Structures are given as C-alpha cells and as structure tokens.
Amino acid sequence: MRPLRRAAATAAALVTSALVLTACGSPGAGGPDSAAGKVEGRVTFQTWNLKANFKKYFEGVISDFEEKYPGTKVTWVDQPAEGYPEKLSADAAGGTLPDVVNVSPDLAYPLARAGLALDLEKAAGKYRKEYLDGAWESHRMPGMTGVYAFPWYLNTGPMFYNKELFSKAGLDPRRPPTSYDQLFRDALTMARKSDRKIAMLAGTPSIEDFGRYGVRLMNARGTEFTFNEPAGVELLEHYKKLYAAGALDSQALTAQAESAGRKFQQQSVAMNPGSAHDLENFKKEAPGLYRHIGITDAVNNTGKANMYVQGLMVNAQSKVKPAAVAFAHFVTDRKNQMAFAKEVTIFPSTKGSLDDPYFTKEDGTDATRVRVAAAKSLKTAVNYTPVLLSDQMKTVLRNAVAKAVQGKQSPEAALDGAVAECNRLLKTA
Template structure:
C-alpha cells in the first residue's frame, strides 16, 4: 500500500498524462546549463514553488527564505505554494508554457516525464557534492532508467515500519519479542495465530504488490525502462506462497476484493495483528484508538524498506540557474530539513542528519522507538515500485495478483498477463 505523507496533502498524477502532451525542450545544452548553475553568481530574482505547505508551514518556509536572503544579500525570492488538489495539472501547464518556477517541488514520478522531455537540469553536473551529502536512496530516486543524470535534490523522506499488536500476538500463541523477519516466518506465525484464534482475527491481512516482488529478488523492469520483466519464476513462487496461505485461511476472505477495508483499518480496529505504516503511525493510532496505541510494538520493514521522496528540481531553462541551485541546496540543507522534521512527521535526506539525536535516539516510548526504526531504515531504503507505474498499470497488477492468489489463474498466467498489459500501457 502506497503511503505518502500522511502529514501533508498529496495528489496523484500518471506519467501518461504528462508525457502525452508533447512538452517541448529548450535548446540550452546540459553542460552549458550545468556550468551556469555551478559557476554563476547567486543574485537577482529566483522563484520557488512548493506543494500544499500553506498555511500550516508558512512561518517555517518564510524563515528558510529569510535565511537564504541573509546569506545572499540582494537576492529576491518569490515563493509560490500550490494547493494539493490539481497540482499535477498546474505543473503540466507551467511546463507546457515554458514557465516552470526556478525551483519546483516534484516527487520522482512527477519529475520523470519532465526529465524525459529534457526540461530539467542535471543536478549532479551542477552540484558535484550531491551524492556525497544526500542519502543514496534519495539521490537514486531522481536517477531514471534509460537516462543519464540526476534530476532533483531529495528533500524530505519517509518509509514504512512493521507494526504489531502485542496483545493479539500473545493471546494467539506468539511472542512479541520474536517477531517474523521474512515472509516464510510470517506465514509460519500466521498459522500458529490462526490455530489459537477464534477466526475473527488474523495476523496477515494484505496481498502482495510490486514491492514484495522486488524484495523477493525479482527484477521488475528492464534497465532502459522500456519494458516490465516481473513475470519470473521467483515472482510466481512468491504468489504461490500467498495463494497457499489464502487457501489455508491465513488471510481474510475479502482481502482480494475492491471493497476490502485494508489492513491498516483492520489493525486499528483490533482485528489484525500486523500492519505497515509511517514513523508517526502510533501517534495517529493514539487519536483513533487510544487503548490500542500502548500495545503496539515496531520492527524494521521486511527486506529493503520502501522509500517515499519529495524533492526540488530546477528547470533547464531557468533564467537564474545559479541562484536556483543555491536555493534548492539551501532548502534541503541538514539544518533546514531538521527544523522541518520537528514540525511534522518526515525525515531529512542529508547524510549529516544521521547523528542528530532527535532522529537517532528514542525517548523511551513505543512511538519514539518506531521513529528510530524508521530513520535508521532510510540508510538502505529505496523506491521499490518503479516510478513508471501509473494508476492504470497499478490496477492491472492488483487485479492479476488477486486472480493468482484466489486460484482463478496460475501465478505464471497472471504475471504474464500483467506484464503484457503493462508493457502495452507503457508504450502508450
């Protein structure tokens, strides 16, 4: 399940929407644009566009801008903040008109089609310290298949953590101090859980997705980004395990339907023993179900943790590339990101933040423990589902996985169909 920024308003856009509009590319060469950004004077006017930060974070952003102007006297910053709804359409219209702000907030899936249309500056050329100063997963998020370059500064990050209802586990024969760390261990514990329970609760309560295939060693997409490749024996074997678990009754019967409530809701209701969520999950549960919150224990996400990224990109046709790169670096600096993280449930993307005790040391509460687990996980977290996957592809994949787990198709048949249809959609 894709959880991006519960603390901030987000909207979705499909890659097909952006790539289908024939955005033109400017004629400025990559080297020229990068050189201007790296060596030019930081002066004049520069515009910054963020996404749904007003009014909650107005004071914070204004303080960041004021600090930048103090560091570079005479620079003028025009801060634009777009509402959460319709942001993708706004970015599209700005790009089509050649009017993107000098620094623009783009998650990787928004940045991809613009990078393909040669609209974004290669930040790695303009800022050689990028890879040294930002966490690898965040930088990699703006490196796209089949393309050279890095097309954004990672800004704020999040990831998922495993959450367990210790009371339910204990009640149903499991030890909260010996949590499962692999799928096989999870299924084995789910079997014990089922044998002890009255049938009204479950340990496992979700079907797998592309991220699970990645963690099973499946190569989901070709290196050039032109085709999906997840119809492998390893992927089929994973779905076979889930089908067997489903047939055995280890998952809710309606887990494959469109009306399924979702494992987070079942967990919050006390009818599921395990879910995944962001670092602030326990805090949110304390509001919705205060009696459950103290019973929750956390553990690292199974396999490679998923990475959720917001970033700042610079258009190649920026009239003030030097100031744009300097501003993007300033906003994403360790100091400014740490201040942001104190206000909301996100994590900074800079390596220098690793030693900050606010993130690396728990206050002794289970919520504090979960925050440390999440922050520690960021060092190896990656975007698991390719950014090329749009909503239509996601629907196809979910439908075919459901058919495989229900037994209405073999795992290989379902995966072959999903790959074929997704490749058709990818080619447009």
C-alpha cells in the same frame, strides 16, 4: 501538507507528459547542464501544498538564503495539492515553469524526458556526498543518465504488530518477522493455532512488496516491466497458500488501507503498516490493542525498507541557473532539513541527520517510538515503486494478484498477463 504516498499524482503526471514532450522538445533541450557562475538574480520557488502550515519556516529559509547571497531574491509560490501535476504540465508547455520546483520522482520523470530538469549529477555533483544513497538515487530516471532533483524530505511506514496475538499463537513477540520466509511461516502458524480466526495480514502484495521480496521490477533501461520473473511468481504462490489457509484476511482482495487498519484495531489481524498518527489513535480508541503494540520494520528480503521521497528540481531552462541550484541545495542542506523535520513528521535525506538524538532517543511518547523506528530503517531505504508505474498499471497488477490468490489463474499466467498489459500501456504513455 500533501502526503508522501504518491497515489493519484502518478497517473496524471504520465498522462500530461505527452504535452510536455510536444511543447518542449527532446531531452537536453534546456542547454548545457552547467550551474557555473555568480549566484545572483530572482529565483522562483514552487512548493506543493506547504504554505498553509509552514509559512514561517519557509520565509525564514528564504531570508537566510538572501542574506547569504545578497544579489538574490526568492519569490515563493505554493500550489494546492489538487491539480498539481496538470499545473506543472501547463507551465512546462507555456515556458513558465519556476526555477526550483517541488516534485516527487514520478512528476520529475516527464520533465526530465522533456529536457526541462537539470541533471544535478553534472551540474551539482559535488553535493552528492551530502545525501543518503537511496535518496539521491530516487531521482535517477529509467533510460536516462543523471539525477534530476535534490532529495528533500523522506518518509517510510513502520509495521505494527500485536504482541498478544503472537504469544497466543506460540510465536515470540520479541522476534517479529524480518524476512518473507519467516512471515509466511508465522502467518500459517497463527492461522492454524487460532483456528483461522486470526489472519497475519489484511492486504495482498503491491508493487512495493514485490520490490521488498527481491523481484526485479523493470529492466535496466526502464523500457519493460519484469515483475513476472520467477521470484515474482514465487511471491504470489506464497500469498495463494496464505489465503487458502486463512492466514490472509478473507476481505484482503478488496481491502483499502482504512479497512485493513480497522481489522488490526479490532485485533482480527496481527500485523499492519501505520504511522505515529495511528499509534495515537490506538491509544485513544483501542487501549486493549495499544497495550500490546509492537513496532518493527516492514518485512523485506533485501535489507532495505521502502522510501517515500520528495525532491527539489531545477529548471534546466532557468535564466538564473547558478542561483537556482544554490537555493535548491540550501533548502535541502542538513541544517534546513533538520529544522523542517522538527516542524512536521518527516525525515531528512542528508547523511548523518538520522543519527541525531532527535531520531535515536525515545522519551516514552508515541511520536518518538515511531520516529526512532522509522529513522533507523530510512538510513538504507530505497524507493521501490518505479516512476513509470501509473495508477492504471497498479490496477492491472492488483487485479492479476486477486485472480492468482483466489486460484482463478495460476500466478505465472496472472503475472505474465499483467506485465504484458503494463508494457502495452507503457508504450502508449
């Protein structure tokens, strides 16, 4: 199963979007956004690296759909994770895009721009109330009206913290930071009380952190990045102070997720994002840390955690549009999403599902500790990362943050330069 974090797929999808647009025409080329008509015909359904581990589950869902709609037949195609964006672009250019396609928001964007993604707000708006607000909105594309995929499975990262390190610094381990102001205060306190031996964090802010801080990342039309606004500059000013005080790990400027995790495991960093898998590793590899693990939401000023989301897009040029919409909805309905969530550590995007005891009751195991914490935060979570932010743009931002944190450039100048370069890249994409 491919990870929910979007990583390299973003850049590949945006690079190939030019081919998609050239091959398929302008937005709306797929005809009217209508799914009216009899649910019948052969539906092609494409997923992304799911068949190896979940064949039985999907075959069951398909069988149930075909039984509910006797005039339908579903052909399931599963593509490997490697090269998936390029495969989508090639299918789009060749007119062989499946009827129902597994996409993340960044992969849906060029297809929606090309008129190949059905606007489900028009074609299937009656189902909108079934999904969490943030999940439904995650496939709304900048500069366009409408929503271009049914939200499917979700994830989010809880934050782990070391209760013992909090106590030694005179901080209340029962009250980890929930706002950035509290995080900055506590981080400076921890660095001071530990004589700079313990840092609160091991990484610099990413675009998600700017979003959680309350920074407006793009303008309303989705035509320009705006993360250099005063709130963005303010965030970097704080990180610059943390770095100077030893509250940000000395290797934070070059840290990867794996190295940050090791720092936390070695108990030289007090807070770090993670997953149920990490918690199991702590129990085996770092029992001293495991005894003092606390679990909380990632810090934010917005009241909303970050959401990683997958969706099911319907091909606007499908010849069996009513059946394709019906099937995409069927796969993402409450019953089938709930069943899938019990097969793997993901979360349903349907309203009410996260209130199920499976997501609210702990049984003393690591898996339920993390599952309950994550499910609680997902109810109001949003996808902060703009669909237009490519990996190249992420590198631009990361370099600007490093210069500002080290004092090589003012936070304002660093972000102004990053926004200018990202907007230049946006225009040439």
